[in-house]
Amino acid sequence: MPAYKGKFQYTPADGSKPQDGACSVQFDEQQFSLSPDQGPATAFDLGDLNAVAAADYQIALPLYNGSRIQLQQFGKSYDDLARELLDAYRTRVLQCLLLEDLQEIALYNASFTLNVPGEPQRSGAAEIRLFKSNLAVLPNLSQAFQWRLADINSVRFDPGAYEVVLESDVGELKLCKLARRTEDFTSHLRDAMDALAQESAQALHALFPFLDADQVRSANGLLREGRSVSLARLNSVHPRIANAITENAVDAGMKPYFDDLAARAGKGEIYAGFKLIRNEEKPATAPLENGGAEDADDEPAGAPDADTDAPQALYWFFFPIHDASPSGKTSQLVAWEASSASGRATYFFRLTSGSGAVPGESTSLLDSGIARLSRVLGMLNFRRRPIYLSDEQLESNPTFHRYAIAARRLPEVREVRAEFVGRALHSSLDAWKTQVENIIAKP
Missing domain, CATH: 2.30.29.30 (Pleckstrin-homology domain (PH domain)/Phosphotyrosine-binding domain (PTB))
Known part of the structure; x- marks a missing residue:
């Protein structure tokens, strides 16, 4: 040094x-x-x-x-x-954005403009890092940020402004001054997005082998990698999807927990999602957190009994928990459960009006709340520690300090941490049920 x-x-x-x-x-x-x-x-x-x-x-x-x-x-x-x-x-920023383990494709110098509704426009010179699954923007004069490729809805080239325009559900990102590397960047970005889409389609075909090509295409449009969608919407593609996803994506050891949460959701919508597990994300062994096996759920394994030739994936479900009132209104409480053998706990969030679901409101608000939770979990690469560890643990433990920095840098992470209510560990079904009841009883 x-x-x-x-x-x-x-x-x-x-x-x-x-x-x-x-x-x-x-x-x-x-x-x-x-x-x-x-x-x-x-x-x-x-x-x-x-x-x-x-x-x-x-x-x-x-x-x-x-x-x-x-x-x-x-x-x-x-x-x-x-x-x-x-x-x-920049190396440290990538660590704090939780991207350091991902496979990098290319690096570019450019100028960017970021437009997010309700926020001041950001712009300036930046270094652009393209990974197989993410795009990182490292500005010279402001804080860095990242987008998951699966969250990008469209990529187009504006010949008048000579800039590449990326659009997602959260905003618009424009990149220019790539000079002779404009075509190279656009080509690499499209190739990475195409590869991701193909892997997603393969994972869905392995999960739903009864779907024909048109139906796989429709399902892939709804259940994009890293996002969550209601089983009712998936059933509009084929009426067997809801049953198939619970049969094929829920590990046998997780089935009792899944069934209990499904019963608590009642007639409410259950949401499903998945994330592809890439080679650089596959640990040799699952690490323990704080010395306890119940905490070893930061590095997810693949789904049970999947086709060995299909991409490995982590599957999860969101359960809007109903309260006991006669009206049967959907509670603001939402349970998140990873359904593979790596899932060691159920995580509960109480959505606020700013994040989505409000009791008695429309399903679209619940959709937006769960979409936001999925987006933040994806932003964290589905690490749980940045969500459930206390502020003191994040700040004082050097091992987790980068998570504290991530929470400072990413406003949505702070908001989701504030909405986190608690987690019920899968130590035993009876003990888990007791923890769930205690969490539901919280105001």
């Missing part, structure tokens, strides 16, 4: 007097430290930075808490410092 010597100015978030002077800075792919010639040193996680803005032989380092560090007068080492620090920062 080389040391660079120059000058700095540190402006605290509380508005107190800035500190400045000569200093030495060091960093690796996770941590940055600054040691002034006079005064106390400081250190922080590179993920705590909102940007690394290098220009005119100065480097601005705005931190998430509002503090700001300005580096300057580093002489001949400036170029190396700026390049290496930006590279280290």
Whole structure:
């Protein structure tokens, strides 16, 4: 970890007097430290930075808490410092976006414009990382973000503006200034999306072998990888789908839990979804969390008894839990259950009016709430720890600190964490039922 010597100015978030002077800075792919010639040193996680803005032989380092560090007068080492620090920062950002284990296809430099309804427009220069299943945008002057390829609804090239336009349910992303690599980027993106769509179709055909080609196409349009859809909508493609998915995608050991949740949902809609398990995501053994086997559900295994030639997938279900009132209104409480053998707990969320379901409201609101939960779980690559661990555990345990940074960077993750009510462990069916009753009884 080389040391660079120059000058700095540190402006605290509380508005107190800035500190400045000569200093030495060091960093690796996770941590940055600054040691002034006079005064106390400081250190922080590179993920705590909102940007690394290098220009005119100065480097601005705005931190998430509002503090700001300005580096300057580093002489001949400036170029190396700026390049290496930006590279280290981007590496850490990818870790905090939970993308570091994914297979990267290509890297591009471009300019982006992000339009999300209800939010200020974001734009600027950025590094674009294309993975087999995700697209990461790492801006030079603002916080990074990612889109799952399965969430992209359309890709088109605007010849007038010479930009690539991506549209999803959450907004619009425009990429330009790719220069001669515009066609290369578009081609690689479409190829990755096509490969994902083909794998999804193969997984659905393995799950529903009775569907003909037209019906597989229709089912694939509804049950896209990483999303959730009601079984009633799937049954509109073929009346045997709902029964088949519970028979083929629910492990025998999970069936008692599934049946109990289905009964609690009553006549309400049950939603299903799946995620393809890629080679880089297949662990040799399932890791234990906090030393307990009941926590070892962060790395999902595939569905039971699937065709060995078909893509491996994690299947799950959402159950809107009905309350006991005579009106039979759908409660705001929703249970999420991964149905493969790796599922070690049932997770419960209480949807708010901003996220979807409200008692007595239309099914479309429930659809939007569950779509949002699916989107956030997909954003986390279906890791559970960022959802159920407490703020104290995320902040104080170095192993989980990147999850704390992810929660800060991703507003929807914070909102889903706030909606998390509890989890019922699959230690035994009777113990699980007791936990479920206690969770349902929570106000």
